[in-house]
Each structure stands twice: as structure tokens, then as C-alpha cells.
Amino acid sequence: MAKFSRFRIAWVTLLLFAFSFGFFLLVAATNTTPVDTSVNAEKGQENSTFSKHKNSAENEKCLQCHGQSKYSYFNKESKRKIIKKMYAELIMNRSVFYESNHREFKCIDCHSEEYLGFPHAGNLRMESQPNCLDCHGEDEKYAKYHFENIEKEFQSSVHSEKHSDDFTCWMCHNAHTYLITARTSENIKQTISYDNAICMNCHSDFSKYQLLTNRQTPNLIKKHDWLPNQKLHFQAVRCIECHTKKINDSTLVGHNILPKKEAVKRCEECHSTNSVLMASLYRYKIKEIRSTQGFFQGILVNDSSVIGANRNFFLNIVSVIIASIVIIGLFIHALFRVIKK
Amino acid sequence: MAEERIYFYPVFIRLWHLINAILCLILMITGISMQFSNPKYPLIRFDIAVSIHNIVGILLSLDYFLFIIGNLISGNGRYYKFPLRGLFTNLKLQLTYYTKGVFQKEKAPFLINKERKFNPLQQFTYLLVMYYVIPVIIITGIAMMYPEIFIPATLLGISALHLTDLIHIFSGFVISLFMFIHIYFCTIGKTPISSFKSIVNGYHEVHE
Numbered sequence: 001m002a003k004f005s006r007f008r009i010a011w012v013t014l015l016l017f018a019f020s021f022g023f024f025l026l027v028a029a030t031n032t033t034p035v036d037t038s039v040n041a042e043k044g045q046e047n048s049t050f051s052k053h054k055n056s057a058e059n060e061k062c063l064q065c066h067g068q069s070k071y072s073y074f075n076k077e078s079k080r081k082i083i084k085k086m087y088a089e090l091i092m093n094r095s096v097f098y099e100s101n102h103r104e105f106k107c108i109d110c111h112s113e114e115y116l117g118f119p120h121a122g123n124l125r126m127e128s129q130p131n132c133l134d135c136h137g138e139d140e141k142y143a144k145y146h147f148e149n150i151e152k153e154f155q156s157s158v159h160s161e162k163h164s165d166d167f168t169c170w171m172c173h174n175a176h177t178y179l180i181t182a183r184t185s186e187n188i189k190q191t192i193s194y195d196n197a198i199c200m201n202c203h204s205d206f207s208k209y210q211l212l213t214n215r216q217t218p219n220l221i222k223k224h225d226w227l228p229n230q231k232l233h234f235q236a237v238r239c240i241e242c243h244t245k246k247i248n249d250s251t252l253v254g255h256n257i258l259p260k261k262e263a264v265k266r267c268e269e270c271h272s273t274n275s276v277l278m279a280s281l282y283r284y285k286i287k288e289i290r291s292t293q294g295f296f297q298g299i300l301v302n303d304s305s306v307i308g309a310n311r312n313f314f315l316n317i318v319s320v321i322i323a324s325i326v327i328i329g330l331f332i333h334a335l336f337r338v339i340k341k
Numbered sequence: 342m343a344e345e346r347i348y349f350y351p352v353f354i355r356l357w358h359l360i361n362a363i364l365c366l367i368l369m370i371t372g373i374s375m376q377f378s379n380p381k382y383p384l385i386r387f388d389i390a391v392s393i394h395n396i397v398g399i400l401l402s403l404d405y406f407l408f409i410i411g412n413l414i415s416g417n418g419r420y421y422k423f424p425l426r427g428l429f430t431n432l433k434l435q436l437t438y439y440t441k442g443v444f445q446k447e448k449a450p451f452l453i454n455k456e457r458k459f460n461p462l463q464q465f466t467y468l469l470v471m472y473y474v475i476p477v478i479i480i481t482g483i484a485m486m487y488p489e490i491f492i493p494a495t496l497l498g499i500s501a502l503h504l505t506d507l508i509h510i511f512s513g514f515v516i517s518l519f520m521f522i523h524i525y526f527c528t529i530g531k532t533p534i535s536s537f538k539s540i541v542n543g544y545h546e547v548h549e
């Protein structure tokens with residue numbers, strides 16, 4: 001009898017462990033690969049997939065060379081077709097371009113028509129680039145973005161104070177890939193990785209960084225090693241959460257990158273009920289969850305889990321009630337023991 | 342006198358238990374401080390609480406190994422095994438004793454002797470806490486220490502880290518409740534402090 005039951009206990013315990021293990025396997029199996037937000041064009045694709053875009057025929061005139069890793073031209077002197085390797089930085093990714101904000105544009109809307117000729121004329125290098133506000137300034141259609149406020153914030157940021165005219169909006173908003181994400185994306189992780197890639201694109205790229213300064217690129221991993229699970233934090237929170245301060249509520253994305261001494265270092269700024277994240281990163285998300293997914297969904301289906309910040313009101317109440325009942329129960333029991341003694 | 346004292350708590354159990362109790366208390370306090378962190382009234386500064394909680398959590402895991410291995414070697418583990426058959430009846434008997442019997446000075450339904458160190462209720466809760474809830478809290482805790490290795494981004498559309506966190510916090514809640522009940526029930530003995538003496542000197546004083 002005793003032996004038999006011991007086996008049973010062993011079985012039950014084993015089963016419980018098997019379940020936990022199975023749970024973790026399940027977790028591992030459903031591992032989803034993160035969204036690829038790399039902004040670099042690696043390989044060109046077939047242009048036929050993009051022919052539905054109204055300017056695609058026009059754009060192919062440029063993309064036949066700038067759309068993949070090699071290009072060709074006809075050498076009039078030697079009467080031969082020459083095939084050459086395209087410079088990596090000058091290669092564009094069609095699919096990313098045709099999804100970007102400025103997908104409706106022709107290349108020659110922003111670039112000189114003279115680029116149609118090859119070799120490109122030398123004076124084209126002196127061509128001035130359009131500015132965001134040239135097109136977006138004082139325009140009703142884009143009022144909700146508050147371009148003027150962003151411009152002001154940007155002017156007061158460390159980047160533009162230290163590098164004035166060299167540092168333009170295009171440095172962060174790649175002319176051919178920029179796509180509004182924070183405002184439209186349903187997936188917070190995707191927004192975070194998109195926005196952080198913008199900063200890392202330069203801060204982890206020595207050659208780009210050195211275009212602006214002769215300083216060595218600071219090692220960002222080392223500079224942020226005071227954060228526990230630094231890697232996780234960089235995936236869970238945007239650089240701008242710590243490096244900008246919200247000046248006006250109208251702009252969704254802060255642009256005033258502060259001097260490093262003013263960056264957020266206190267954990268409680270995020271890890272508490274009045275977390276700064278609620279005002280920025282999760283602002284849209286929270287409303288959306290409450291309104292569309294209902295009460296209980298909001299408890300479980302929640303990307304925005306931050307220790308200390310997303311204390312669930314309902315679970316809090318329930319746990320306090322249960323704890324109180326238990327403690328009061330014990331007190332009453334003790335009381336009876338004393339009385340009945 | 343000699344007959345009424347049984348040597349129930351070998352040195353390793355006493356050592357494990359002392360460490361365990363202290364570590365659990367620290368984990369509770371730092372855990373609550375993190376969960377209810379508020380910059381205006383910080384119980385413990387957040388980053389300090391995180392560091393303490395992590396280190397103490399690892400110590401608790403090591404201590405747990407002492408418990409498991411000690412129980413395997415010394416045979417103390419046998420007290421945690423009980424037949425499933427009649428479990429409910431036994432639990433009910435013990436519960437009725439605690440809710441009615443104790444007040445009427447009835448005899449405890451299960452005699453404590455060399456073969457039976459715990460009554461069914463103790464056996465059941467100790468087994469549940471020590472062999473299920475504590476492992477779960479250790480596994481989820483270590484997983485959250487290295488989320489990039491153990492935890493995928495999402496599980497069935499839910500943030501897996503959030504889910505792990507919920508399980509961890511729930512287990513912590515259960516253990517905290519257990520601790521209150523456990524300490525209180527330890528006052529039910531020959532005298533209110535005899536159990537506490539036992540876990541210090543190792544000898545259980547038989548009553549009734």
C-alpha cells in the first residue's frame with residue numbers, strides 16, 4: 001500500500017513537472033521571429049511586382065541601375081555594354097520604397113531630371129536637397145503632425161545644436177524608406193525596433209557617425225550597462241523615451257534630444273504607475289485595448305508589461321481581498337483559541 | 342520525557358529552513374516594493390530592489406537544492422509522501438479538527454509519531470509549496486533574468502514575458518499567503534511556541 005502510493009505521488013509530481021516543461025517547450029515552439037526592419041537594400045527584386053505603382057515605369061529608369069547590386073551602360077567609345085558593381089550605399093530597395101510615405105513620388109520629383117543621363121553630370125553633386133518643411137510647412141493636410149513644432153524641437157536638440165546644418169531631418173528620416181510607424185502600428189515591439197533602428201543606424205555605424213564628428217562612437221552597450229537586461233530594455237523601450245523630454249503634448253514623437261546628462265536614469269520614471277511610457281509609447285495602445293478588446297482581454301493581452309507600471313487594477317483588488325480574508329480568518333481563529341482556553 | 346521528544350528536524354533541515362525563511366521574507370519585501378514602486382514613497386529604491394531580489398532569488402534556488410538533495414539522502418523526503426486514496430477524507434478530518442476540534446479540546450485526528458511527522462493538511466500544503474510552487478517560481482524567476490535566452494517575444498499573441506511575470510507574481514502571492522498561514526498554524530502545538538522551539542533545537546514535543 002505504502003509503496004504503491006509512493007509511486008502515485010512520484011507520478012503526480014512527474015506529471016506536474018512534465019506539464020511545466022511542456023509549457024516552456026510550447027513557448028519556445030511558438031517563438032516568432034522579430035519583424036525585419038532593416039533599412040538597407042541588399043538585393044534588387046524583379047521590377048514586375050511593382051509595376052502596379054503609377055510611377056514605376058518612370059522610376060525604373062533610375063532603378064535599373066539603383067535597384068540592385070549591378071548596373072550596366074553602353075560605352076560609346078568601345079561600342080560595348082559595360083557591367084559594373086553598384087556602390088552599396090546607392091542601392092535602393094524597391095519594396096521598401098513603394099511602402100514608404102513618399103511612395104507616390106517619382107525619383108525626379110526630388111532629384112534633378114538631369115540624373116536621367118549617364119554618367120551623371122558633375123554639377124548635380126551641388127544640387128540642393130528639398131527640406132521637409134518646403135513641402136509640409138503650413139499645410140492643413142499635415143496639421144496633425146505639427147511639423148513646425150517638430151522643427152522647433154529639432155532645432156533645440158543636441159544634434160542640431162552641435163552640427164547645425166550638417167544634421168538634417170533626412171539623417172533620421174531616410175528619404176526612400178521612412179514610413180510613419182508609431183502613429184499607425186498596432187505592434188508596439190515593431191514601433192520600438194523601427195524607431196531604435198533610426199538611432200542605431202548611425203550610432204552603431206562608425207562611418208556614418210564620422211561624417212558628422214571626429215569623435216569616436218561611444219560604445220552604447222557599455223554606456224548603458226547600468227540598465228539590467230540592457231538588451232531587453234533596448235527592445236522594450238525607445239531611445240527617445242529616455243533621451244527626449246515631452247515639451248508639447250501635440251507632437252506624438254519627441255524630437256528634442258537632450259544632452260546626455262539630462263537623460264532619464266531613474267528607474268521609477270518608467271517603473272511606477274505614473275510611468276512616462278503611458279504618456280508616450282503606450283498612449284494609443286492603452287485606449288485601443290480598453291475600447292476594442294474589453295476588460296478581461298486587457299488583463300492578459302498586454303504587450304506593455306512593465307514591472308510596477310502596469311499593475312492591473314482588477315488583479316490588485318482581488319489579491320488584496322484574498323489576503324485580507326486569510327489574515328482576518330487567522331485572527332478570528334486565534335481569538336477563538338484564546339476565548340475557549 | 343525522553344519518549345515524548347522525537348528528533349524530527351535534522352541539522353540540514355533546520356539550516357535550510359532558517360535560510361529559506363529569511364530569504365523568502367527579503368524576496369517578499371523587495372518584490373512588493375517593485376510591484377508597487379512609487380517614486381514619491383519608495384519602500385526601496387527600484388534598482389536596489391531589483392539587485393537584491395535577483396541575488397536573493399539565486400541564493401534561494403541554491404538553498405532549494407540543499408532541501409531537495411538533503412531530503413533525498415536523509416530520507417526526510419518520505420514524510421512528504423502520502424497515499425492519494427482517502428486524501429480528501431483525511432484533509433476534511435484535519436480541517437474539521439482545526440475549525441471545531443481545537444476549540445473543544447478534542448484529540449488531533451492524526452497522531453504525530455516517527456512514521457508521521459506531518460498531519461495530512463501539512464503534508465499536502467508542504468508538498469504543494471515545496472515541490473510545485475517553489476520550483477515554478479524559481480524557473481520563472483531565472484527565465485526572467487535571462488529573457489533573451491528563455492522567453493520568446495510572444496506566445497499565442499500574448500507577450501510571453503508578461504505571462505511569465507504573471508505566473509511568477511501569482512506564485513509569489515501563494516507563497517506569501519502560505520507563509521502567514523504556516524506561521525500561524527505553527528502556534529498550534531503543545532504550547533504556542535513549542536513548534537518554533539522544535540525548528541530551532543530539532544526535537545518535536547509530542548502532545549495529546
Ligand code: HEM
Nearest residue numbers: 350354361362365467470471516520523524527536537540
Ligand atoms: C515561505 C517560507 C517558508 C517555507 C516555504 C516553509 C516551509 C516549511 C516546511 C516545508 C517545513 C517542514 C520541514 C521539514 O521538517 O521537512 C517547515 C517547518 C516549520 N516552519 Fe516553515 N517555512 C517558511 C517560513 C517559516 C517562517 C518565517 C517561520 C517562523 C517564523 C516558520 C516556522 C516553521 C516551524 C516552527 C516549523 C516546524 C513545524 C512543522 O514542521 O510544521 N517557517 N516550514
